[in-house]
Amino acid sequence: MIKIIDNFYGDMVSNAIQKGMLSLDFPWFFCENIVSKSPTNNFQFTHVFYKEGEPKTDFYTDLVTLGVLKKLEIAALVKIKANFQSKTESIIKNPLHVDHSFPNCLTAIYYVNTNNGFTYFEDGKVVESVKDRMVIFSSNMLHGGTTCSDKKYRCVINFNFYPTYEV
Amino acid sequence: MIIDVSGIDKEDQSLIDFVLVDGPLNFQYSACSTSYRFPFMSHVLVNRNNTDITEIVSPFYKIFYDVFDKFTKKHQINYNKILRACINCTVPDERYEMMDPHVDQEIDHQVCIMYLNNLSTTDTSGATLIFDQTFPDANLDEVCDVGNVELIKKFTIKEEIVPKKRKIICFDGKHYHTIRPPKNGDYRFISIFNFV
Numbered sequence: 540m541i542k543i544i545d546n547f548y549g550d551m552v553s554n555a556i557q558k559g560m561l562s563l564d565f566p567w568f569f570c571e572n573i574v575s576k577s578p579t580n581n582f583q584f585t586h587v588f589y590k591e592g593e594p595k596t597d598f599y600t601d602l603v604t605l606g607v608l609k610k611l612e613i614a615a616l617v618k619i620k621a622n623f624q625s626k627t628e629s630i631i632k633n634p635l636h637v638d639h640s641f642p643n644c645l646t647a648i649y650y651v652n653t654n655n656g657f658t659y660f661e662d663g664k665v666v667e668s669v670k671d672r673m674v675i676f677s678s679n680m681l682h683g684g685t686t687c688s689d690k691k692y693r694c695v696i697n698f699n700f701y702p703t704y705e706v
Numbered sequence: 707m708i709i710d711v712s713g714i715d716k717e718d719q720s721l722i723d724f725v726l727v728d729g730p731l732n733f734q735y736s737a738c739s740t741s742y743r744f745p746f747m748s749h750v751l752v753n754r755n756n757t758d759i760t761e762i763v764s765p766f767y768k769i770f771y772d773v774f775d776k777f778t779k780k781h782q783i784n785y786n787k788i789l790r791a792c793i794n795c796t797v798p799d800e801r802y803e804m805m806d807p808h809v810d811q812e813i814d815h816q817v818c819i820m821y822l823n824n825l826s827t828t829d830t831s832g833a834t835l836i837f838d839q840t841f842p843d844a845n846l847d848e849v850c851d852v853g854n855v856e857l858i859k860k861f862t863i864k865e866e867i868v869p870k871k872r873k874i875i876c877f878d879g880k881h882y883h884t885i886r887p888p889k890n891g892d893y894r895f896i897s898i899f900n901f902v
Binding site: 561571581625692 | 732
């Protein structure tokens with residue numbers, strides 16, 4: 540099941556998130572390959588907020604302060620990571636993958652900006668990149684992201700977590 | 707003009723690869739490089755400032771400074787001050803043949819560019835263009851809008867440098883210069899030192 544929540548934070552907070560992540564204070568790290576270690580003829584910048592049971596950045600606090608744990612009904616976090624891909628001439632699909640195979644774990648993707656990139660699934664379903672949209676699905680569902688060709692960048696935040704409710 | 711194809715020694719390049727690719731060196735998104743047409747990712751090593759102090763702002767500074775220092779010693783280049791140093795990552799942009807011609811500083815200075823990765827598509831992908839025109843003699847602004855066709859026609863290419871990992875070039879900063887955008891699938895890492 541794929542659940543889509545639009546206007547997840549509202550204009551004021553979503554604008555602040557976008558502005559903050561594109562500010563000169565926000566660090567991005569270069570990744571030569573996407574999804575796997577094998578070359579994909581593409582690259583991205585990432586920022587890990589939370590991993591291996593602990594915050595990895597001061598910006599984790601900012602994110603949590605926005606109430607994301609409560610809004611997503613998160614019981615336990617696995618990982619939070621932001622991805623940034625610059626514009627390409629035409630849309631490039633990143634490989635299909637699962638974030639991990641933990642049972643009953645969910646993946647949520649938050650779209651920081653609107654663009655013509657999208658998240659696609661093995662069964663052909665597509666979720667468009669719309670600013671302030673959150674899409675939630677089981678972490679073991681094959682999915683992939685893309686670049687965009689109509690805006691300067693595509694930026695998302697990925698959450699992997701165990702929810703407070705039964706999946 | 708100095709071109710040293712093995713200006714970065716192998717040991718230093720290995721360390722640079724380690725910190726740069728899937729490593730701890732962080733970049734910041736900048737919506738404006740020479741103009742808002744060309745956003746890029748940058749890591750500042752030395753802040754621009756108008757004082758006599760070289761303001762180091764990165765824990766990774768020494769890695770790149772050591773390369774710069776070896777290069778200047780090897781080529782017997784004297785310097786008094788580093789005006790600014792950074793690492794830039796430029797991403798593909800097929801809209802333009804070149805980005806905005808510009809000079810980095812208004813004052814007399816030298817430009818040292820270290821090429822930190824190989825580009826995979828064509829020789830022109832990510833190439834540095836150095837023009838005959840100089841600042842302020844050409845009576846042009848520091849940054850010239852590549853979208854202004856008539857203005858760009860005034861520029862004539864003096865040198866075109868193919869980016870190649872480990873290559874370092876050094877030239878008089880009064881010459882306008884720019885880059886050919888990387889082709890799709892490429893990205894271009896350089897470290898720039900402006901010095902006097």
